[in-house]
Amino acid sequence: MKRRNFIQTSATASTALLLSSLETFALSNKPTFNMNSNFELKILATNWGFPGTIDEYCAKVKHDGYDGIEIWWQNDPKDHDELFAALKKYQLDVGFLCAGHETNFIDNFASFKKMVSAAAANPIQRPLYINCHSGKDYFSFDDNKNFIDFTMQLAKETGIKICHETHRSRILFAAPVARNFMEKIPGLRITLDISHWCNVHESLLQDQQATIDLALQRVDHIHARIGHPEGPQVNDPRAPEWDEAVKAHFAWWDKVVELKRKSGDRLTILTEFGPPHYMPALPYTIQPVADQWAINVHMMHLLRKRYS
Secondary structure (H helix, E strand, O other): OOHHHHHHHHHHHHHHHHHHHHHHHHHOOOOOOOOOOOOEEEEEEEOOOOOOOHHHHHHHHHHOOOOEEEEEOOOOHHHHHHHHHHHHHHOOEEEEEEEOOOOOHHHHHHHHHHHHHHHHHOOOOOOOEEEEEOOOOOOOHHHHHHHHHHHHHHHHHHOOEEEEEOOOOOOOOOHHHHHHHHHHOOOOOEEEOOHHHHHHHOOOOHHHHHHHHHHHOOEEEEEOOOOEOOEOOOOOOOOHHHHHHHHHHHHHHHHHHHHHHHHOOEEEEEEOOOOOOOOOEOOOOOOEOOOHHHHHHHHHHHHHHHHO
16 A cells, blocks of 8 residues: 555544544433423534634534524624624524723723623624623722622623633632632622633642532533643644543533533533634644634534533
8 A cells, every 4th residue: 555545544544433432422421411391502603713704604603513603792883784694694693702901990891891781782683691701810809899790780681691701811710719709799600611720720620629519500601622731722622632631621511511401591602622822833834733613513513412
């Protein structure tokens, strides 16, 4: 056999073996849940790193089997027209990302309130949820509490789920900090991106189980990216060297799904593997070491198989 053909044959065989092992993982030790008939699972795609137009993005999202998208709320009416036209055309749900980016509390909080209020009140399509990159890790507890108090009141008025993400540089950037907020604010709801905490604490959080258990009770939305002790994103979750990290994340997600299935609540999940520099890349060329879109689609199918 020629060397080129041998390499192609070997690669095909390796891919088939990999996919077979992933199928096995999704279905093996599959958790059994008490099912409330009102439970609903929605899996969404990120536009982070997508190079095309909003119409091209939504077409690909629909083709690949997602239920909808998560995207930053934009203030430009022209952007609204394009977005809502594409959502209607492809019959997709939407969740909005909102944040303040200013470095001082007063300006940050003002822009945050404006963005979240506009996203919640838009008259064209009601979002499944609003995910907040809220506050700053260096704001005081009282200042950061203002973001949470505001969204709790807005969620009560609108009936929209508004969650605060466990994201580095934001309010809930570290597990013990988040625990302090959770213990003092009973109504705080969370977007769980636990990959950030793995990175912050340089561990798979084995020594913070009580805090993790408390956080899982507050989750309404999940960002399904696999982190590890030295970074917020493994290069490819399909690679066997990340087995421990993959199993740890699915164990956390399993518990959230169990709670939602028992209560009959909706759970939304975003597959959020990102492009470089979240995705490791080769030096000089900045070529990603894996296919971001393919990884996210793989995660979507894995989540459906495990939780359907």
